[in-house]
Amino acid sequence: MGAASRLVDLPPGSTATVSALAADAGLRQRLEALGLRPGQAVQVLRRGWWSGPVHVRVGMTELMLRRRDAARVSLDA
Amino acid sequence: MSTIAVIGMPNTGKSTLFNRLTGHHSQIGNWPGLTVELMQAGLELSGRTLQLVDLPGIYDLRGHSEDEAVMRRFLERSPVDLVLVVLNASQLDRQLRLALQVQRLGLPALVLLNMADEASRFGVRINTEALSSGLALPVQLVSAKYRQGIDSLKNSLVHQLAALEEPAATEQQKRPQTVQQLESRLAAVDAELDAAMADLVERSITLPGRWRDQRTRRLDAVLLHPLLGLPLFFLAMALMFQAIYAIGVPVQEGLAGLLDQFGQLVLQPLLAPLPSLVRGFLLEGLYQGLGTVMVFLPVIALFFLAMGVVEDSGYLSRAAYLMDAFMERLGLDGRSFVLSLMGFGCNVPAILGTRVMRDRGLRLLSMLIIPFSLCSARLNVFLFMAAVFFPARQGGLVIFGLYLTSFLAAMLTALVFRGRFPSEEPLVLELPPYRLPTAGQMITRAWSEVKHFWLWSRRFIIFGVVAVWLLNNLPVGVEPASSASLAGQLGAWMQPVLAPIGINPKLAVALLFGFIAKEIVLGGLAVIYGQADPAALGQAMTADVSVPQAISFMLFTLLYTPCLSTVAVIRSESKQLGFTLLSVAWSLLLAWLVSFLAYQGIRALA
Numbered sequence: 275m276g277a278a279s280r281l282v283d284l285p286p287g288s289t290a291t292v293s294a295l296a297a298d299a300g301l302r303q304r305l306e307a308l309g310l311r312p313g314q315a316v317q318v319l320r321r322g323w324w325s326g327p328v329h330v331r332v333g334m335t336e337l338m339l340r341r342r343d344a345a346r347v348s349l350d351a
Numbered sequence: 352m353s354t355i356a357v358i359g360m361p362n363t364g365k366s367t368l369f370n371r372l373t374g375h376h377s378q379i380g381n382w383p384g385l386t387v388e389l390m391q392a393g394l395e396l397s398g399r400t401l402q403l404v405d406l407p408g409i410y411d412l413r414g415h416s417e418d419e420a421v422m423r424r425f426l427e428r429s430p431v432d433l434v435l436v437v438l439n440a441s442q443l444d445r446q447l448r449l450a451l452q453v454q455r456l457g458l459p460a461l462v463l464l465n466m467a468d469e470a471s472r473f474g475v476r477i478n479t480e481a482l483s484s485g486l487a488l489p490v491q492l493v494s495a496k497y498r499q500g501i502d503s504l505k506n507s508l509v510h511q512l513a514a515l516e517e518p519a520a521t522e523q524q525k526r527p528q529t530v531q532q533l534e535s536r537l538a539a540v541d542a543e544l545d546a547a548m549a550d551l552v553e554r555s556i557t558l559p560g561r562w563r564d565q566r567t568r569r570l571d572a573v574l575l576h577p578l579l580g581l582p583l584f585f586l587a588m589a590l591m592f593q594a595i596y597a598i599g600v601p602v603q604e605g606l607a608g609l610l611d612q613f614g615q616l617v618l619q620p621l622l623a624p625l626p627s628l629v630r631g632f633l634l635e636g637l638y639q640g641l642g643t644v645m646v647f648l649p650v651i652a653l654f655f656l657a658m659g660v661v662e663d664s665g666y667l668s669r670a671a672y673l674m675d676a677f678m679e680r681l682g683l684d685g686r687s688f689v690l691s692l693m694g695f696g697c698n699v700p701a702i703l704g705t706r707v708m709r710d711r712g713l714r715l716l717s718m719l720i721i722p723f724s725l726c727s728a729r730l731n732v733f734l735f736m737a738a739v740f741f742p743a744r745q746g747g748l749v750i751f752g753l754y755l756t757s758f759l760a761a762m763l764t765a766l767v768f769r770g771r772f773p774s775e776e777p778l779v780l781e782l783p784p785y786r787l788p789t790a791g792q793m794i795t796r797a798w799s800e801v802k803h804f805w806l807w808s809r810r811f812i813i814f815g816v817v818a819v820w821l822l823n824n825l826p827v828g829v830e831p832a833s834s835a836s837l838a839g840q841l842g843a844w845m846q847p848v849l850a851p852i853g854i855n856p857k858l859a860v861a862l863l864f865g866f867i868a869k870e871i872v873l874g875g876l877a878v879i880y881g882q883a884d885p886a887a888l889g890q891a892m893t894a895d896v897s898v899p900q901a902i903s904f905m906l907f908t909l910l911y912t913p914c915l916s917t918v919a920v921i922r923s924e925s926k927q928l929g930f931t932l933l934s935v936a937w938s939l940l941l942a943w944l945v946s947f948l949a950y951q952g953i954r955a956l957a
Contacts, residue, residue: 300414304777323581334442340779343779
């Protein structure tokens with residue numbers, strides 16, 4: 275497990291591949307429906323002020339998700 | 352008649368498409384087994400009568416949200432002839448999954464790739480023939496916003512429905528069908544859907560090598576800037592409200608003048624033969640009451656126009672991003688903020704909007720704060736009072752102060768109650784690309800909102816004015832609105848509670864009716880003070896009410912229960928009488944406390 279093994283730790287501007295989602299069924303379905311599936315490349319665009327949400331791009335879709343939820347997305351090291 | 356269900360993910364332009372097809376004649380329909388109302392509309396095509404049903408936006412037929420459950424119940428219970436699957440053409444890389452689910456259920460379907468204009472702008476190439484053969488369903492590109500492909504879509508609908516009636520169609524395809532064992536059938540195919548979707552995307556779609564939407568990229572760099580983002584957002588909102596009043600208020604004054612002229616020059620002579628009691632009721636009650644609301648329609652139309660632009664441009668979802676960190680600390684999230692903002696138009700749809708939240712605690716807490724949003728009905732009371740009790744220069748400041756109070760009351764409420772309604776709801780939202788809203792679309796939308804407001808408030812006003820008038824004139828023979836009238840007695844009875852906040856018996860009756868709807872307050876005051884003309888009403892009020900009293904009245908009006916409709920919708924959405932009572936009691940308590948502090952404070956200072 276490297277330092278950037280979770281989406282929440284990925285610095286803005288960098289890209290990585292999703293390896294797993296450690297979320298309950300509801301959140302997993304929502305993430306997958308929005309394109310955040312294992313095997314997909316995800317890029318972090320920016321992070322919000324005051325520990326605000328992470329703005330990411332996956333495929334043709336841009337998303338915001340809270341850091342707490344982004345911590346559930348594991349990345350290939 | 353054939354029933355066509357329109358389904359799709361959020362942000363696919365599904366409702367725009369629905370309106371383009373049906374021409375804005377939709378109405379609310381009730382469907383068996385569903386607790387929510389769905390929009391439906393009839394459509395005549397080549398001698399066929401079609402009924403289109405607009406289902407809520409969903410991500411996944413197997414999803415856990417309330418809307419997704421509604422969709423499943425609908426498909427299981429209501430027979431449909433055809434499913435129209437609306438997908439965002441530039442996001443097929445993830446949205447095709449929904450089309451595959453429909454196809455695997457064996458439903459007769461037509462797949463629409465909407466926002467085709469955007470897809471080609473972003474460099475997404477789609478081979479519709481390959482997609483159609485891969486899905487074994489007809490596929491068509493459209494752009495509902497720019498009316499491209501709508502006629503050809505109508506042709507396809509007719510063709511496909513005709514094909515289902517041909518002898519070659521199987522027995523099962525022919526009649527409208529409901530879906531049996533929906534959940535277990537979807538679960539059985541779930542594992543192979545990802546591979547099937549990847550294969551379809553591979554065969555029929557070419558995604559751009561790099562992100563082409565430089566406009567969104569550049570705008571976000573500024574508008575979502577860690578330091579500049581929020582100040583820019585509030586600046587934009589402040590400018591928006593400034594513009595609304597700068598344009599709206601002169602129009603409103605012009606309209607008020609016209610209505611007044613019409614009343615004096617046309618209605619008064621016309622009604623002259625009637626007995627004075629009836630004439631007074633019609634002219635000073637009904638005409639005046641309806642007129643006071645009508646003059647605010649331009650401001651309200653502008654408000655909805657501006658909100659429509661903010662929403663359709665994509666900036667509203669950015670507001671959720673910018674405000675989430677702050678809202679999280681209040682126990683809420685970015686969506687609660689956006690809904691509160693929508694509540695500035697009308698609280699009722701904003702409360703209905705909390706359906707997107709799955710977590711009960713979060714939903715209830717959001718429902719508790721939305722009623723503090725200063726809605727357009729309250730705004731019309733404040734615009735009038737501010738003009739009567741304050742010099743023109745200070746009027747704007749007073750309105751701004753009320754907006755600020757509205758915001759602070761919502762914050763305080765969240766802080767007080769977040770412990771009682773804790774939530775762990777994750778927040779994952781799409782940030783759509785920035786879009787230029789079309790003028791036609793914005794105007795149609797503002798028009799339908801205004802029409803809705805007008806029909807809604809007219810009902811309340813007629814009822815309210817009749818009731819206020821009766822209270823003022825009963826028992827028979829009393830001096831209207833005197834202390835002997837029912838209204839006077841009621842007002843006097845409430846004095847022990849209301850005197851400390853400066854609310855006299857007359858204002859008390861207006862507040863009592865404001866409980867039904869704020870639209871009644873001005874019309875009610877006109878009846879209570881027996882002054883039809885706004886200028887004369889203003890004079891009568893300044894003679895009777897001091898400035899601290901007026902401020903207390905405005906604060907109370909802002910904070911207590913917005914209207915019975917809001918209470919009703921809180922009851923139906925929370926499904927809890929106790930919670931509904933809490934919401935009403937808390938807002939009354941807060942209104943009283945704030946008015947008390949303001950009234951006594953100003954008097955002590957002066």
